[in-house]
Amino acid sequence: MAGRRNHTAVYALEIVEHAIETAASALAKPEGQIALGSAALASAFALAGTFVKTMIPLRWLAVGTNLGFMVYGALYPQLPLMVLHALLLPINLYRAAEMVRLSRRVNAAAQARDTSGLWLRPYMKRLELKAGTVLFRKGDTADHLYMLASGRIELVEIGGDLPAGRVFGEIAFFAPDRRRTLSARCVEDSEVLAINESTVRQLYYQNPEFGFELIGLVAGRLTADIHRLEGMLEAQRKSDPAATVEAPISSA
Numbered sequence: 001m002a003g004r005r006n007h008t009a010v011y012a013l014e015i016v017e018h019a020i021e022t023a024a025s026a027l028a029k030p031e032g033q034i035a036l037g038s039a040a041l042a043s044a045f046a047l048a049g050t051f052v053k054t055m056i057p058l059r060w061l062a063v064g065t066n067l068g069f070m071v072y073g074a075l076y077p078q079l080p081l082m083v084l085h086a087l088l089l090p091i092n093l094y095r096a097a098e099m100v101r102l103s104r105r106v107n108a109a110a111q112a113r114d115t116s117g118l119w120l121r122p123y124m125k126r127l128e129l130k131a132g133t134v135l136f137r138k139g140d141t142a143d144h145l146y147m148l149a150s151g152r153i154e155l156v157e158i159g160g161d162l163p164a165g166r167v168f169g170e171i172a173f174f175a176p177d178r179r180r181t182l183s184a185r186c187v188e189d190s191e192v193l194a195i196n197e198s199t200v201r202q203l204y205y206q207n208p209e210f211g212f213e214l215i216g217l218v219a220g221r222l223t224a225d226i227h228r229l230e231g232m233l234e235a236q237r238k239s240d241p242a243a244t245v246e247a248p249i250s251s252a
Helices: 002-027 030-049 055-075 079-112 118-123 170-174 197-206 208-239
Strands: 125-129 134-136 144-150 153-155 160-162 184-186 190-196
Touching (some): 030 055, 055 079, 170 208, 197 208
Antiparallel strands (some): 134 184, 144 190, 153 160, 153 184
């Protein structure tokens, strides 16, 4: 047992000595210094990424890690390492740019107080629906929210038509029971954009600003419904103080 421990200790010492010799040899040349410096910087970026909670800084740290290990792999050389990070680099750049674009859209919508939901459009799936198609019925479970791109959709229970560019179905999407309060039917051929729950969750986790803006969209729609109801009640009281008025929420 003692002999085996001694052998293991000797082997570990040899590995350390070899690593020191390799580093000393690399540091003797300018390209070696650049390679080791790049590897150290890439490792620092990778370590920092474990403490980052939001997606955009994490993606940029991943880009830095990829660049550092690519330089190290090219100068040292380590071909498999260089190829791996060369493949990962465009993916991380694309995802970082995508998140930056989303942040800009969300910020622009917030500054303009845009409650139309147009900033959601790049992340929605296009649906071509024929006249008479029922998109969802009252009581259905809400797993998508929608935007009417063109055509005409009726909220059946209240007989109201939705204007083009209107996001709908968002109230039930976040309601505790997840149930639709109205039915939506295509009065004519329509083009609808849809986004599902998993995509919304992914966008929220990648960019918390997205979640805050989406909450603002829902709150704005509910506030508009409240003001509409108050206006109808006030008008009804003026015309007939004894009558009651029904004004269902217009968001399904």
